[in-house]
Amino acid sequence: MPVPLTVEARDLAKSFSGVPALRGATLAVSAGEVLAVMGENGAGKSTLMRILSGALKQDSGTVEWRGEAGESPNVGMVHQEAMLAPHLTVAENLFLGREPHFWLDNRTILHEASRHLEKLHLSLDSSAKVMGLTAAQKQMLELARALRGDPRLLILDEPTSSLSEAHSNEVMQIVEDCRHRGMAILYISHRFEEARRVASRVMVLRDGNTVHTGDIAALSDADLVGHMAGHVPAAGKPAEARERAARGEPLLHWKSPSIDLTLHAGEIVGLAGLMGAGRTELCESLFGVRPRGEGRLELLGCPLEARSPARSLRAGLAYLSEDRQRYGVLQGRGLRENITIARLPSKLPALFGGWLALGQERQTVTQMISRLSIRGFATQPIQTMSGGNQQKGLLARWMLTQARVFLLDEPTRGIDVNAKEEVFTLMRELASQGAAILMVSSEIPELLRMSDRLLVMRENRIVCELTPDATTREEVLQWAL
Amino acid sequence: MGALTLRGKLDRLWPYATLAGLFIALSIASPHFLTVQNLSSVTRQTAVINIIALGMTLVIISGGIDLSVGALVGFCSILGATVLAKGAGIPLSLGAAAGCGLLWGALSGTLIVVLRISPFIVTLGMMGMVRGLALVVSRGLPVVGIPQGFERVGEGNLGPLPVPLVMLAILSVAMHFLLERTKLGRYAYAMGSNPEAARYAGVPLNLCTVSIYAILGMLTGLASMIETSRLMTGQPTAGDGYELRAIAAVVIGGGSLNGGEGTVAGTLVGAFIMGLLANGANLLGVSSFWQQVLIGAVIIAAVGLDGWRKRRA
Numbered sequence: 001m002p003v004p005l006t007v008e009a010r011d012l013a014k015s016f017s018g019v020p021a022l023r024g025a026t027l028a029v030s031a032g033e034v035l036a037v038m039g040e041n042g043a044g045k046s047t048l049m050r051i052l053s054g055a056l057k058q059d060s061g062t063v064e065w066r067g068e069a070g071e072s073p074n075v076g077m078v079h080q081e082a083m084l085a086p087h088l089t090v091a092e093n094l095f096l097g098r099e100p101h102f103w104l105d106n107r108t109i110l111h112e113a114s115r116h117l118e119k120l121h122l123s124l125d126s127s128a129k130v131m132g133l134t135a136a137q138k139q140m141l142e143l144a145r146a147l148r149g150d151p152r153l154l155i156l157d158e159p160t161s162s163l164s165e166a167h168s169n170e171v172m173q174i175v176e177d178c179r180h181r182g183m184a185i186l187y188i189s190h191r192f193e194e195a196r197r198v199a200s201r202v203m204v205l206r207d208g209n210t211v212h213t214g215d216i217a218a219l220s221d222a223d224l225v226g227h228m229a230g231h232v233p234a235a236g237k238p239a240e241a242r243e244r245a246a247r248g249e250p251l252l253h254w255k256s257p258s259i260d261l262t263l264h265a266g267e268i269v270g271l272a273g274l275m276g277a278g279r280t281e282l283c284e285s286l287f288g289v290r291p292r293g294e295g296r297l298e299l300l301g302c303p304l305e306a307r308s309p310a311r312s313l314r315a316g317l318a319y320l321s322e323d324r325q326r327y328g329v330l331q332g333r334g335l336r337e338n339i340t341i342a343r344l345p346s347k348l349p350a351l352f353g354g355w356l357a358l359g360q361e362r363q364t365v366t367q368m369i370s371r372l373s374i375r376g377f378a379t380q381p382i383q384t385m386s387g388g389n390q391q392k393g394l395l396a397r398w399m400l401t402q403a404r405v406f407l408l409d410e411p412t413r414g415i416d417v418n419a420k421e422e423v424f425t426l427m428r429e430l431a432s433q434g435a436a437i438l439m440v441s442s443e444i445p446e447l448l449r450m451s452d453r454l455l456v457m458r459e460n461r462i463v464c465e466l467t468p469d470a471t472t473r474e475e476v477l478q479w480a481l
Numbered sequence: 482m483g484a485l486t487l488r489g490k491l492d493r494l495w496p497y498a499t500l501a502g503l504f505i506a507l508s509i510a511s512p513h514f515l516t517v518q519n520l521s522s523v524t525r526q527t528a529v530i531n532i533i534a535l536g537m538t539l540v541i542i543s544g545g546i547d548l549s550v551g552a553l554v555g556f557c558s559i560l561g562a563t564v565l566a567k568g569a570g571i572p573l574s575l576g577a578a579a580g581c582g583l584l585w586g587a588l589s590g591t592l593i594v595v596l597r598i599s600p601f602i603v604t605l606g607m608m609g610m611v612r613g614l615a616l617v618v619s620r621g622l623p624v625v626g627i628p629q630g631f632e633r634v635g636e637g638n639l640g641p642l643p644v645p646l647v648m649l650a651i652l653s654v655a656m657h658f659l660l661e662r663t664k665l666g667r668y669a670y671a672m673g674s675n676p677e678a679a680r681y682a683g684v685p686l687n688l689c690t691v692s693i694y695a696i697l698g699m700l701t702g703l704a705s706m707i708e709t710s711r712l713m714t715g716q717p718t719a720g721d722g723y724e725l726r727a728i729a730a731v732v733i734g735g736g737s738l739n740g741g742e743g744t745v746a747g748t749l750v751g752a753f754i755m756g757l758l759a760n761g762a763n764l765l766g767v768s769s770f771w772q773q774v775l776i777g778a779v780i781i782a783a784v785g786l787d788g789w790r791k792r793r794a
Contacts, residue, residue, distance in 0.1 A: 310683040330674040342682040354664045
């Protein structure tokens with residue numbers, strides 16, 4: 001009689017270019033059991049799951065599979081965002097990468113797919129194109145795909161975050177069936193109620209460490225939040241920051257049916273919320289790279305109708321994207337070009353708006369490199385620099401535009417502690433020179449420390465405004481959940 | 482601090498070293514190679530491709546491509562020849578050809594921007610349209626009656642130097658300055674490197690795209706007049722396949738079809754490598770059929786080597 005499968009991970013650690021994502025994660029899950037995995041954004045959940053599914057290799061620590069013959073056991077993974085090929089059909093997506101033969105027999109594939117879907121009680125048309133499916137149907141398909149070939153371990157990464165309640169119930173029913181059939185299941189969720197329904201035990205990650213493992217029924221919601229947030233008191237704000245909190249005139253005002261936001265000169269406004277709460281979408285629509293919808297935006301007292309970054313920049317609004325590689329750095333180009341691209345110094349207003357003043361540019365770049373203590377030289381290709389220095393280069397780019405309002409989306413993402421402090425210092429400097437800063441961050445302690453006012457977003461709405469000195473990490477998290 | 486590594490410096494010298502090696506090898510292999518007559522003929526032959534390749538460098542740096550330039554040589558050639566035949570004089574005919582190329586280029590750029598179709602498709606369509614219109618307008622016949630004296634544009638000398646070489650030198654310097662010293666040049670590199678990031682940084686992508694294709698069109702128009710002068714007729718079929726040779730010159734010289742990379746010096750070297758290969762093959766009696774094989778292999782070898790060096794670095 002075979003021993004039932006147990007997956008045991010001990011002290012897993014993983015860093016990405018020097019920034020630790022996982023420090024010491026430990027978990028064990030057995031066949032026929034659902035373990036809920038909880039933690040704040042950036043706690044290391046996704047990294048842990050990717051290691052367990054074999055997509056990543058850990059730096060240290062062990063993963064042991066007991067009771068399983070093969071070295072690479074079958075793991076099914078459901079991603080938060082469905083990863084499907086939109087132009088292919090449901091059946092083709094189901095078998096993508098696992099086509100039974102080299103010669104594709106469409107009828108067999110359709111038939112197999114229908115059988116598989118029926119077994120899961122899913123009402124999906126095997127021949128439908130994935131493009132035309134709803135978000136819920138895509139998520140179901142993703143789940144069905146993860147369950148191909150009866151995996152021994154099923155990992156679900158917030159499978160219901162884009163689903164309505166009825167569809168969430170359907171997902172949870174399938175998870176329950178899988179458990180009965182003897183799969184070991186890891187279930188990541190931010191929803192307490194849901195975690196309590198599907199899982200018997202819970203593991204909480206904080207800053208890459210496993211901080212608690214135990215029966216979920218023995219913990220109250222407040223206990224869970226406590227574990228997730230930690231009992232570390234938020235670091236106090238330096239005195240100088242408190243003093244200049246006297247706010248100046250309003251610089252940006254955005255009023256839409258769901259959001260009313262005002263940013264004043266000299267203040268740093270924090271914006272908290274979970275992944276998918278609509279924080280980035282808000283920044284993008286203010287900057288003009290995403291349709292704004294109904295509403296009225298005023299910048300420095302003038303209405304801003306423009307829907308292009310160039311016009312927003314000219315009007316005095318700068319946006320640092322959370323996705324540095326995609327919307328930030330110019331790969332292959334030097335630090336100098338990356339810093340000055342948004343505001344090139346030119347001499348004569350000649351053909352095409354200008355003859356570059358290279359001397360002036362060199363001087364400006366040298367100044368910026370020393371002022372922001374960027375470790376890199378002017379002609380160094382930016383992709384060869386560390387994440388923190390790339391980020392400082394981008395901050396330099398936006399500072400040079402002399403914008404009055406800065407939307408900083410995850411300004412400290414993926415950079416080390418020292419670089420973070422330097423970025424914070426720069427932000428304070430900007431604010432004290434009369435700029436208004438909207439700081440989006442998934443790290444609540446950072447927000448508590450840096451912001452003069454703290455807004456919390458949930459489901460595309462600002463749900464509350466908190467005073468950082470008078471609130472706690474737990475309270476912020478509770479509003480966000 | 483702040484300099485490139487020695488290996489990085491050596492890597493950059495690769496194309497130049499190849500050109501120099503080829504030059505030396507041909508000097509040894511053929512007694513007819515290192516003569517004023519032969520070298521001046523090489524520069525005349527390659528000047529047309531070279532000038533088009535200058536514009537192509539700009540387009541490829543910005544992440545685009547233009548397949549219509551070969552056809553445009555034919556169209557501008559019959560226009561310029563017609564203007565000459567009517568007795569309008571050399572400056573006016575050069576202006577007409579350049580202006581006509583500029584308009585076609587601007588049209589390509591505008592279509593790319595407005596229809597949001599990939600440059601490959603737009604210029605593939607333009608290639609057919611421009612060549613077809615050239616044939617329609619000329620009824621498929623060469624335009625004759627170009628007054629004597631115009632042959633100096635392609636065949637004459639300015640002091641000791643062939644006129645096309647002088648034109649190429651001036652245009653190369655201008656293109657180098659455009660890339661290194663103007664906003665448009667800087668924006669072209671930024672667009673090619675990461676168009677989304679460039680947009681977020683406020684780069685006027687649409688205006689830049691139209692300008693860039695217009696500049697290539699203008700240079701193609703000028704180059705077509707050198708071709709016309711060498712043929713002393715306006716040929717609707719002139720420039721067949723030049724688009725591929727111009728693209729090849731850019732990529733042999735280190736330009737990347739993914740955009741963001743390329744230099745004027747590299748492109749010139751790329752074009753001259755191809756020119757010397759063709760010339761050397763002629764001198765050594767290699768058949769023109771084998772020349773095509775050889776040049777094709779050189780393109781793959783050059784780009785493959787470049788990719789290998791970058792992966793290794």
